Amino acid sequence: MKQFPTDIKFKYPWRSYQQRVLQELESHLNDNHLHIIAPPGSGKTILGIEVALRLNKPTLILAPTIAIRNQWIQRFCELFLRTKSTPNWISINIKEPKFLTVSTYQGLHAACSGKTIENKDYKIAEESSDDDLQFSNTTAKTIIEGLKKEKISTIVVDEAHHLKNAWWKSLTEVKKNLEPTIVGLTATPPYDVSYNEWQRYIELNGPVDAEISVPELVLENDLCPHQDYIMFSYPTPEEGSKIKEYNNNTQQLFTQIKADTILKSKLLALRCYIQPLQELEWIYSNIENYAAILIYLNAVGVEISPLHLDVIGDKNFKIPELNYEWIETLLTFYIYHTDEDKEYRELLLNKLKRNGVVNRKKISFAQHQKRNKLLSSSISKLESIKEIVDFESLSLGNDLRMVILTDYIRKELLVSTPKNTLPLTSIGVIPIFEKLRRTKNLSSKIGVLTGSIIIIPFTALNQLDYYCKLYKIDTIATTPLSYDPNFLVIKTSERLKQNIVHIITQLFQEGHIEILIGTKSLLGEGWDAPAINALILASFVGSYVLSNQMRGRAIRTQKSNPLKTGNIWHLVCVDVLDNDGGVDYSLLKRRFKAFVGVSLDSNPRIENGIDRLHLPTNFTTAKQIFDVNQKMFACANNRNQLELSWKKALEEGITLIEEIKVPFPSQQNYKQVTSLYFNKTIANLSAFLVSGIATFGETILEIALRNINRIKTLEHLLSFVTVAGIAGIAIFGRLLYRTSSLYLKHRDISKDIKSIGEALLASLINNHVIKTPREKLVVLTSQDEYGAVFCHLEGASTFEKSVFITSLSEIIDTIDNPRYVIIRKATLFNLIDQKDFHAVPELLGKQKSLATNFESNWKSYVGKCKLVFTRNIEGRKILLKSRIHSLAASFQDKSERVNTWK
Template sequence: MNNRFRHLKFVFTWRNYQQILLENFERHLSDCHFHVVAPPGSGKTILGIEIIRKIGKKTLVLAPTLTIRNQWENRLQEFFTEYQDFKNFSFNIKEPSDITFVTYQSLHALHKSFKSLGDFTAFFEKHQIEVLVLDEAHHLKNSWWQTLMDLKNAINPYVVALTATPPYDSDRTEISKYFILCGPIDDEIAVPDLVKATDLCPHQDFIYLSKPDDLEINFIVAYRRQIADFVDVLLIDEMFKTFLIQHRFYRHTSEHLEDLYGNVEYFSSILIFLNKCGVIIPKEKLRILGFKRSETIEFPDLTLEWIQVLLQNILVNDRLTLEDQESYLKSLENELKRMSGFNNGKIDLIGETLLYKSLTKSPSKLKSIVTVVTSEYEHLNGDLRCVILTDYIRKEFCSTPNDQIQTINKIGVIPIFQYLRSHFADKQYLAVLSGSIVVIHQSIKVAVEHIAGAENFSFSEFPSDAEFLVLTPKSGTSKSAVEVLTLLFQQGDIKILVGTKSLLGEGWDAPSINSLILASFVGSFVSSNQMRGRAIRKNPLNPHKVGNIWHLACIDPTASNGGKDVETLQRRFQAFMGVSNKTFPVIENGLDRLELPKEIRAEDVETLNEITLQNSKDRSNTVNSWQVAIDSGSHLTREIKLMDLDEIPYKRQKRIYYKDMVLFFILELLLGLGLFFIEYFVKSIQVILNRGVYYFLNSLVIALMLSFGYRFYKAFQLYSHHGFLFQRIKEMGNAILDTLYELGHMTSKRQNISVIAEFSSQGQLICCLNNASRLEDALFTGALSQLLAPIETPRYLIIRTSFFKRRLDLENFYAVPEMFGDHKKRALIFQKHWNQHLGRSKLIYTRHLEGRKLLLKARLFHITNKFNEVSKEVMTWK
């Protein structure tokens, strides 16, 4: 078939990173998918049009909004035609053309308009649609996803997926569905490439912390005390202990192995709780699970997470089988509900829901916003262009008088505006822009009328301040309020704009933004990344622009890590690539790059904030850091970083690296041996003279075994489990790499690819590939992270073993990565390469009875890591 778009041609010059992506795209089309991740400002739309042009077949382009849909047609005419005269396009899905631009909603509505699925898919077959372009693919909802899957399965099209942020923080089912539709990520444009090409401005993220007020602190402390008291009572509750001892999993373990293996956490939580109560767990029960009589089992501490697992099963998942105990369970349920530890069918003893809502909506963040805006304004003065994005409008606070501003207790557009209005000196630069209310200062009324026409808007006084006007468009107005206020913001008539993320968070373009405050707590890090993209775009009128992005967090003073609000930021920062605050700056994702302390105490908040405000004023340092970091690397690399493990939440702990622990044992042994030998020799001179050297040597060996045998054994255990970690991880990586090559997943030449394992400056072990493509990087790190993660329910286990390891109880269990473990043939290929690099192993299929025994044993072996992150994938510019 002739290329339908041969007359289209890109009329400008491709950027280097765009050219590289386009050169590689054809080899990714072998599976009829091309999935691209690219940040805002990278030209995803024009890249999409060029890909459509290269494929040359009738195309359906799907966008989340009408604005973005229209941008596609605009970019096509502006960048690919000389006279903007391309006619073979359509905005009407019922009348497709060579390229049809529509929204996801339109496609879904068309789907529902047909009587049957066959009629729906036949429509596209009739019109010979052969390419689907999914723009902002992270928007795909369940209903839209199903419509697209039905269409994809019927017409087998090329699927081109474009997104700035894959929805990694969705649940596993949604992530799986997303990749089934879009295919694996084929290529990625890195933020450093765009900063280097000046398509994005240098920028930095800052975290401004706040402390809850006294009422909030009292609420948190009271909640924690209630939960602690509840746990203490439960541990001495003889009725509850008897209930667990009589539970079918414990009392008749061997008769319920099938159910038990299906819910390992439940059974584990019963054993851990009873062990904490002082109940001696019979060896027979552990032998049934695959443990030998001689093995010593060290039960983990009973944490709140384990109690949650136990109660979630007893009160929800397993309740129907416990009907004879219903009255007791009901009383337990009522007690938990009274403490807000049980809501909507979910046990929550840590306060993830209750305390998180309290902290994320804390009015202390209103004060944080005022402080940040004031600091930015004083530093930039007339150059400030600050946007504050939040979730709700909250019009009920419009009438709050000045003397009651401090009583506002909710975050929203109007509360933020009211706080700024009452605390900010130059309030004439303030404005509100949302879907249902627009507020401007009286001083720019004339400017609004000049831009839009005096007859197109009506004005009324803002209820609590006559200096401000509520702007209302009249019907038939040609220019929208968004257009007018955006222009005034660009000009500097408005310097501080408060709005909703739904209106301004995506698709809105104001290149002059140089300070963005994210006061949003609803939604995923996908939307966070989209909002952040507003501030990092280059400004053609200001080539020296530097963007500051502010994130707000209210700490939980009872949690050493800062609490749930900080944890949420940690997850969101996985989607953000940026430059670090380190002496030698690097570009990477994650919160670690900002060097926030691991433990955040309430008394340290003010000092941390002062440092943050000071750093935010040094925009030249941000520029220099980007330049140094970009020059130190050439491409984006995925790495696996092994984490430090904390076993007990909410308690301060001393962190000890495994290598330091092993080294300590060896030094202790050598020192002890030296002192022991000297002392023993001096004491035994008489023995040597009377009975001879042979008798002395025999007695020395016996004395050494008695004195140091156990220490030698413990040191050997440490070496076996944790020593040589550097070399072991590298060999694991080589086993994965060789398996990927044998299964045909790698396209780069084998001799050019190597596994790197090294310790970072912070002492963390890092493993990655050298010289691999981004897709190969993703496959490798995905497999390695699954291999190192706490064991869940893999189809195959691999056990690192030997004669001595079995005798000394030192066998190591690992989950075979999903991409190798979905079929026995592939699992055996992985085992072959494992044996070549790491020595003998056993491959265990976990779906039969013996395999499930070993699976449970493996999970108990790793049980201390159950609620901890063992490793994580990081993106680094190297």
Template sequence: MSLFNTPLTFKFPWRDYQGKFLDGFQEHITDNHLHVIAPPGSGKTILGLEMLLRIGKPTLVLAPTLTIRNQWRDRLVDFFEPAPANDVLSLSIKDPALLTFSSYQSLFALHRSFGENANEQLVQFIKKHNIETLVLDEAHHLKNEWWNCLFQLKGIEGLTIVSLTATPPYDSSALEINRYFELCGPIDDEIAVPDLIKNEDLCPHQDFIYFSRPDDAQIKYIVSYREQIIDFTNDLLENDTFQSFLMSLEIYQNSETSLEHIYENPSFFSSILIYLRATGHEIEPAKLNILGFKTKDVDFPSFTYEWSQCLLQEVLVNERDNFVAHESILMPIEKALRTIGVLERKKVDFIGNQDLYRNLANSPSKLKSIYEILKDTSKYLKTETRAVVLTDYIRKEFLDFKGKELSKLNKLGVVSIFHFLMAQDGFDTQVGVLTGSLIILHRTALEELRSVMPESNLRTEALDFVKDYYFINVPESGKNKIVAAVTKLFENGTINILIGTKALLGEGWDAPSINTLVLASYVGSFVSSNQMRGRAIRVDADVENKTGAIWHLACLDPTTEDGGKDMEKLKQRFQAFNGVSLNDEPYIENGLARLGLPEKLNADLDIDALNTGMLQEAQNRSVLKNRWDTAIASGNVLIRALKVPYEKEVPFRKTKRLAGLNAVKYLSVQVITGITLFLPEFMLKNFGALLNKGWLSFVYLLGSAIMVGFGPKTLKALKVYFLFGNQFKKTKKIATAVLAQLKSKNLLTTKSDALRIISEQNVNGTFMIYLEGANQHDCNLFVSLLDEIIAPIENPRYLLVGQSWIKRKLGFRSYYVVPTQFARRKEDAVQFKKHWNTHVDGSKILFTRNLEGRKHLLKARFAHMRYQFEEVSEKTVIWK
């Protein structure tokens, strides 16, 4: 089908990876849904145009900004032939044509304009104009109120939806992520960064992290915050009136008649029991039976911050209206939490409130980090330095800063970064400031700017406290021109370092010469971070063998083992980045693991050594290119895999490999060796017993001694086998059951005879499982189902219940989830159970939407605090 009377064709040859993607296009679009990840530099807009032309139906393209909307139209006119007539194209959603380019804002405005029954009228408007294809460009930009009208359109029968993005919003809330994928559908295909580098459309690049610690004032603030929480928790455990209040609640007093309430919110009921047990109260067996436990099965967890948070969120916020008679008890607790900063915006958060996070994310210690990065880069690249520092705020309050009292620069921003650099002795690299409302240039750059913009009447003002630097006042009408002019000065090397805000330079701004990017931004999501990152990884036609260094800043929380909120945010951010490993054998993968960071990022970490190593790696640019070349040559496609990390206290090398019985052998050797050494000594000491009491008594005494001395190690050997050796093998069996179900239900688009389950484990103990021979859609579906099965149990419709008494007694996981995909109908769940019994073990299926099922579901969630799969599995992307 052709959209226009005369079919349009792309003027140029398709790049290899674009051609490969288009070859599979018809296969993906059969369900009227296509979701594609296309990184910066891949020609996303051109591919989008080709797709809508191949679909051949009247189309509405929605873009996040007017600039990007116009780019769609311009690309069609410039890169396809013959040129389409003007009457078949439209930039107005109110007056659509065969091909309409608009924005999400315009769609929302149209939706609002309909007034009453807006949803129905919007749907009728789309149908009236025969729009049959909807293209969503960068749908992660959507604001909350815009989703409604898009879901109304999604409900139109027969509408084809094509979603294009460079960065799915993985670091958003679970609600936002689910909403995004509900609208856009599962990822069908992804254009691989390695392909772009191989094709020289992106340059080799590496992400680095520069670590800092809070200053003394911040450390004091954090320590005080943690100490106040400890004091509060101790006081709460000694609060007799609060204990009496909880024990007087209907849910506790009359638990048997409050089952519906308990099963609606089992975490709250559990938190009450855990709290009361921590205060020394005995918990009646009947209350534990409600949760599906026998008394001897229960291993009460400590009253941790998480349980405290769960308990107080309910009594102080969610159910507060029900406890009006107890305000004299609850109000002092609320005031104490608000004083600490734990209760804000109707949310109890002991882990770290927003003020604590901002305190670290905005730490002035990052000013020194930025300086060290730029100093080292300038020393190595000299006049070839093209560094951009992007941050969130301008911080004009620091414009009058003078001297070298750097402690006064206590907030991260454009002006504070500029002044911090200028205050450093010997730092003479050319620096420029470029924001929407503030421009600062060196005298030499200003002179060249005048020659570039001779017609402009630039008004300048010398900075009082920074020699040879000037403010530039630009009229509103000339802002676009001066941004382009300053960019040109940066491109030609008149300016080596440019400091700006992500609002101006983050999206839409382009300077191919960038070889170093410092992301001093913490407000934006990783969507905007990846767009900023895209500025530094593009090739520069004027620079042969360009490489890009992208620096992320982390201020570590010294009171935690994992580095705190900054590292948590970076971990989320890195999930979107496919990059080459920093050390050892080169491989390409997303996530933080490829940087080889220490497991613990606590106060004992030698960050100076870590930062020095990062700086050295950043300047090994020729080595970086070689690592990319080697890693790219080792594979040809991105594979979506499930990764289960090894995060035990005992090093993996000591417990040996998960793949076999080495772990149990290791401990068995210890037992056998111990007995061998122990036996002669025992016989010498007990020879008299052998003569006086006979062989039977001697053997009994020997057996007792062996059980006492070596029984615990023998039991440990058995547990190690099941927990370590069996974990890897069982995951493979579960994967086999999943694949069998997918095949039997015809849910795969790849030919079944081409599929093979691959399971691999690294020397560090982590193992991965993926589907070989499948397209991206099938890989993603397979991994998502496998992840759902072994992830912590939430609220599935059906459970698979293991029937092995021995494993239950040893504390192994005996409950697994029937994935949502297989649980919508009972017959599908039963069919999956048959595959499970064939490939995994003999489990029975359990429906959780009745009273007995809820009991089992609660037991599945709370009975074992440490499941067999206690590590959090994660979906990863690797180049194979």
């Protein structure tokens, strides 16, 4: 077989954005790559199949999971071949390729390692563990030869990022040897990775050719208006006691390590402490470790020699207090990166492991593993699920089509006794089913769909029989739930297995099941039910890629319901002892970076990240959590407003822009704070001057009157006034400096970022990193009502924009270990000097000529500066000083990459 059958054709009309990509296909493939970014629900799979058909050569498709692999085959057969049976020229075995071979990245790597694990489980690629599989050149050569023999010339890579390094090796080896056309498809490009990782991703997929955004799909009515909501809960009393116990144990461990005289003596004996001047090269390369040693020793009563402050470059430097972060840095360094006393280090490590603060060589006092697991899988989430179900049932009535996705089945709670009163002590499909069954009206239409257990309401039996006959399934075995005849358990046969998911989906679509509970492995990927209008993500295991896949189930449009909206509910158990909300909340914040949606305010905007929900910065009381949940319910209840918010926000922009966001470093409103600082400066200045002049004037007048007889001439008077003036400057100058510098520190930084962005752009153009003509490029900055500053590059390619944002982040974020540093000089009223340290981005710091060009552009666009090379003694000293001060800062808001509709 040398080409696809000629009669293959997509059975539906193309969507406008799909048609646009296909029309431009020839120009996109000039570099033998097609790279498309498209969210769940955009028909990404269909587009990939059509491109492969148009290339019309033997094809290999690689997917991140088995479920998505199967989806590729299912969609191809159903929507192109219009058959339910898979033709014999399609293979899922990478070792036995055919004209069309569909595999997974893990399957490819396993084959290249001489193993077979392709059908092992449903795990997403990045969560699977195959560390024991070693790439084998001999075995890989056999796999490649097999692909060559089949003349594989097109490789479609689906979500090819966040892969294990070993998997990249297998993938790269195949690409190098076959020299195929690469079709790269992703919903979540890895913009947040390092430049090298991004380069690796781009080398595989090629530069981004086309990007389809969520707002664009909502605008075209291919995705429905939707919103993410969060339901917060407290740990149960039992869980709270365990968390408190874990925290107490961790604090006791912290205290014990502080009191560890052996550790103290070992640190005092380190060369970097005894003779720092002889160990400057090590210190400059290990600044955090050096700082952690000084901070620990200072905390345990050791007087730090001025010599160390000289090394830091600041004799007045105040050594920070020892906290969990610093002791983690210290212990990680001492245990894993020194050769000191192996026996003692092992004893220390075992002690940390016994106390649960070590996970895969990562020491973390704040992230206690047992406490984290307790929060993420808290039983309080069962009550949250019940409250959400009650709310959505009341809100939508018989129109409710809710799906609840979770990680585990917990089939041990499904008993065969006349009663089921087993305590619900874990989160899972059956515990959720039981929670709802026990507390809801028995007429509720609840169903369960997993690979091994299927439950439907008794009222759906007739429709089940109808669909079974439709699929020519003569007999179906159902038995009433032993403890509740209102529900039926379906016994699956081999014949039924092939169609049962589709049949249950149809029952759900038609309303015979209103609440469907299932596992993310079966329903979270590659499953489609357009009727879903409410989704609860009760999953606490998994990546943000998978979270976005699951979320995509609820945001698709439904042809029969043009007014459909989707509510997506996320569950968080708050750690009451952590002002930031705890690890469960932190994980959700990270996941929200992949979710683009509309903000919850009167001036709606479309962006990614959790900030759009305007949640409290910390959680301290039960009332606070109650108030937030009530706010969520109030917003979720107004689905008409949700549609209007999307409409209003969509009118404010034309495209989704990736930009850098610098948060305003305060919990207070930006305008209040800037006004506060400015007013404080002016008010303090005025008050000091007025009261000062009054007091000072009174004093001077009193002295003058006492000495009136000595002032004989005008010269005497001028001398007296001059001395008084100098005294006044000495007294009030310091106050003026303090208050003015405070305002300078909190001045509007949007102008600075604009200027820095211009300097950066000029340098990237000069050094041929950005190749788009200068006249097409614009650095745009803005500021929102909360004080956050935004900056992006307009007119560049997706790759160029990403390089610009990455480089700008390196400049304005905390200094790490750059080759060059820019010392920026600023003044206020030509009186106050202030120095700020900025890293020269990695791209521009590789060569002196590039860094010097950046310095020149900085002077042109930003102002005075000095370029410092940090790989010599003097430069290292400056770098050390800037990094120590950054590390010691009590509050440091990092910039972040955001997507905003503008």
